[in-house]
Amino acid sequence: VLLRAILRTQPKLVYQLSIAAAFVGLVTSGAFVGNEWRIIHRSGIFQTFSGAIAVDGMTVFVQAIVLIATALGVLLALGYLRREGLETPEYLVLLLLSATGMLVMAHANDLVLVFVALEVFSIALYILAAFDRRRAESQEAGLKYFVLGAFSSAIFLYGIALTYGATGSTSLTEIATQLGVVDPKAHTGLLVAGFALLIVGLGFKVSAAPFHMWTPDVYEGSPTPVTAFMASATKVAAFAAFLRIFAGAFAQASDDWRPAIYVLAVLSLLVGTIAAAIQSDVKRMLAYSSIAHAGYILIGLQVANAGSKRNELPGTAASLFYLLVYALMALGAFGVVQSINHRGETNHAITDYKQLSKRQPLLAALLTLFLLAQAGVPFTGGFIAKLSIFRSAVDAGQYQLAIAGMLAAVIGAFVYLRLVVTMYATGQDDDPDAANEPRIKLDVGSRIALTITASAIIVLGVLPNWFLDIAHQATQLLTR
Amino acid sequence: MVAQNVAFWIFAAFMAAGAIRVVTTDNIVHAALWLVLVLAGGAAQFILLGQEFVAWVQVIVYIGAVIVLFLFGIMLTRAPMEAEEKLNNNLRWPGLAAALLFAGTLAWAFLDQWGSDKIKLTKPVRTKEIGDLVFRGYLVPFEVVGVLLLAALIGAVVMARKD
Amino acid sequence: QHYFILGAILFTIGATGLLLRRNAIVMFMCVELMLNAVNLTFVTFAKALNDSAGQAAVFFTLIVAAAEVAVGLAIIVAIFRRRQGATADDIDLMKG
Incomplete structure (x- = not known):
């Protein structure tokens, strides 16, 4: 509770003051997460507030990712806001409020709490998406995101109602015990319907394939730092809820929900990569690639802790690690896109990136790094993440899923390389004015953010095992 | 017990009719008013089920605040008061079919779980x-x-x- | 138990309404309709299992719905200040 109080004490008066307060908030909540991790190690997992909150390995891991994503989000936003003239403290307050929602969602152990936390951060994001009132696209993105978000929350809520009816309680641990005990009766239609609706609700939030229509429009429309934050942090929180609900509570009844997730994973992979290939606008391409990434994480979820026969990396740990890497990549890629385009989000088309390497060598190099990471090239975090996902899938005997994943990775690589090539292409018609375009001065905020993400991705790529076994520990401590 | 059933059916009919009208009317203000009917029916159902607290909260919060907000919304956006042009877009009939299918599966799920045992209407909570x-x-x-x-x-x- | 069926029917009407209608406000009303149906089902389940956790959940959904209405209408109104049309068709600047 103190955590939330700190996060919300942003004075809304002076903009600089709110930046300082934002960082104080982030640092203190970071400290909180830190000592949560120590407590867990000493005393094992515990549940407070009569079962509503479950603090365990996964919570702390997810919270750490959310905090990193928020910190980077704030850094990225500073430059953008100054440039777009939207110097209002509200932006930061809303960003932190949505972060609070995600933090709560990470350790919610009660379906009602998950729903309320989900609403907190989505409402904050609806507003953020529609923040730039001058541009019609931003408002339209906000509206689209809002309508679909409201729709998915209603479905999610209906899923909660059904599972409540079938199992008699909303707290996840009780559901788990309930499922274990009264197996024959529990597997009735009601429970399955409950699952289906929960999956649909969360599927919207995570923009898995059949429910992804909103993603490209909203990502393209809303201001870039908002997209960066949205792409990374929402997926982390939604997947945390996904993991906790399905891997945690419904583990016994897993034969009901596994095939559904299987279909979602494959669909997201296909739609994500293929659609990204035909895109001309960079932001939309990144949006579609985020759908593909959602597919990879779904693979991890699908084989959640089924693959832990030998003490291999279970599916959940792989997806947790993937979440961390994905959040960094998404933030980095969008960060670069944001710093490249000028006021008013104009040039996003691929063509504008031609000969970027000549104009801004640093930015081009950064973007290439992020794209390679997304494609999963060795020595970047992406590779290790994809590797761990595929290994857990193979462990669990889901060979077709692993193959589909690899196929999608190959197509994905093509898409990313195409952009890299355009950047470095020394085409014959390198128009003279491209060279002397004013070097885009990177303001201090996004420069720090980009360096952090870049170095983090390289570190993750080179020596991942430290992170991997943290993710591994996180799953062991998942409250049953 | 019979009275409750009869009351239930009346309210159910009102609510269903209201909901359908909300969806199909052309004039927005009418839609808002039909929504009021549906909510009022809902509140009545809650009372029938013996949950005064929820019923009254529903009456106050929903009908009081939400519908008023809707009317504000309609006023502010200067939406035409009289019927607009054809509101529903063209994919009307497939939508209807999908709806029936969805409702059917849900109804089956409910029946399968609880069969026909009457819910004992215990004392109000x-x-x-x-x-x-x-x-x-x-x-x-x-x-x-x-x-x-x-x-x-x-x-x-x-x-x-x-x- | 026919309460459930009523809840289910209302939910579906709301859902289809949302998909079919073009006017932003009416679509939003349909979402409210769906939320109402869910509340009804929640309460009936609570009644059937005769513990009152259901109403607590309903209590929260009501609050959440109210907050959502406030925000939603704010966005919808903000958009109208720029353009008159309220139908969903013309809000599709970003196709493809």
């Missing part, structure tokens, strides 16, 4: 019970809802500001 449950069992969501309202507040302010 007193508000005190819900109160202590909320503040003991569900304390955390209560806190988070506070944050939610704050976010909604700021959001509305940001959107409404004259830029």
Whole structure:
């Protein structure tokens, strides 16, 4: 509770003051997460507030990712806001409020709490998406995101109602015990319907394939730092809820929900990569690639802790690690896109990136790094993440899923390389004015953010095992 | 017991009719008024089920605030008062078919779980019970809802500001 | 138990309404309709299992719905200040 109080004490008066307060908030909540991790190690997992909150390995891991994503989000936003003239403290307050929602969602152990936390951060994001009132696209993105978000929350809520009816309680641990005990009766239609609706609700939030229509429009429309934050942090929180609900509570009844997730994973992979290939606008391409990434994480979820026969990396740990890497990549890629385009989000088309390497060598190099990471090239975090996902899938005997994943990775690589090539292409018609375009001065905020993400991705790529076994520990401590 | 059943069916009919009208009327204000009917029916159902607290909260919060907000929305956007042009877009009939299918599966799921046993309408639940449950069992969501309202507040302010 | 069926029917009407209608406000009303149906089902389940956790959940959904209405209408109104049309068709600047 103190955590939330700190996060919300942003004075809304002076903009600089709110930046300082934002960082104080982030640092203190970071400290909180830190000592949560120590407590867990000493005393094992515990549940407070009569079962509503479950603090365990996964919570702390997810919270750490959310905090990193928020910190980077704030850094990225500073430059953008100054440039777009939207110097209002509200932006930061809303960003932190949505972060609070995600933090709560990470350790919610009660379906009602998950729903309320989900609403907190989505409402904050609806507003953020529609923040730039001058541009019609931003408002339209906000509206689209809002309508679909409201729709998915209603479905999610209906899923909660059904599972409540079938199992008699909303707290996840009780559901788990309930499922274990009264197996024959529990597997009735009601429970399955409950699952289906929960999956649909969360599927919207995570923009898995059949429910992804909103993603490209909203990502393209809303201001870039908002997209960066949205792409990374929402997926982390939604997947945390996904993991906790399905891997945690419904583990016994897993034969009901596994095939559904299987279909979602494959669909997201296909739609994500293929659609990204035909895109001309960079932001939309990144949006579609985020759908593909959602597919990879779904693979991890699908084989959640089924693959832990030998003490291999279970599916959940792989997806947790993937979440961390994905959040960094998404933030980095969008960060670069944001710093490249000028006021008013104009040039996003691929063509504008031609000969970027000549104009801004640093930015081009950064973007290439992020794209390679997304494609999963060795020595970047992406590779290790994809590797761990595929290994857990193979462990669990889901060979077709692993193959589909690899196929999608190959197509994905093509898409990313195409952009890299355009950047470095020394085409014959390198128009003279491209060279002397004013070097885009990177303001201090996004420069720090980009360096952090870049170095983090390289570190993750080179020596991942430290992170991997943290993710591994996180799953062991998942409250049953 | 019979009275309750009869009452239930009447309200159910009202609600269903209201809902369908909300969807199909052309004039927006009519839609809002039909929504009021549906909500009132809902509140009546709650009372029938013996949950005064929820019923009255529903009446106050929903019918009082939400519908009024809708009317504001309609006024502010200067939406034409009289019937607009054909409102539903063309994919009307496939939508209907999908709806029936969905409703059917849900109904089957319910019946399968509970069969036909009547729900015993025990004594109404007193508000005190819900109160202590909320503040003991569900304390955390209560806190988070506070944050939610704050976010909604700021959001509305940001959107409404004259830029 | 026919309460459930009523809840289910209302939910579906709301859902289809949302998909079919073009006017932003009416679509939003349909979402409210769906939320109402869910509340009804929640309460009936609570009644059937005769513990009152259901009403607590309903209590929260009501609050959440109210907050959502406030924010939603703010966005919808903000958009109208720029353009008159309220139908969903013309809000599709970003196709493809």
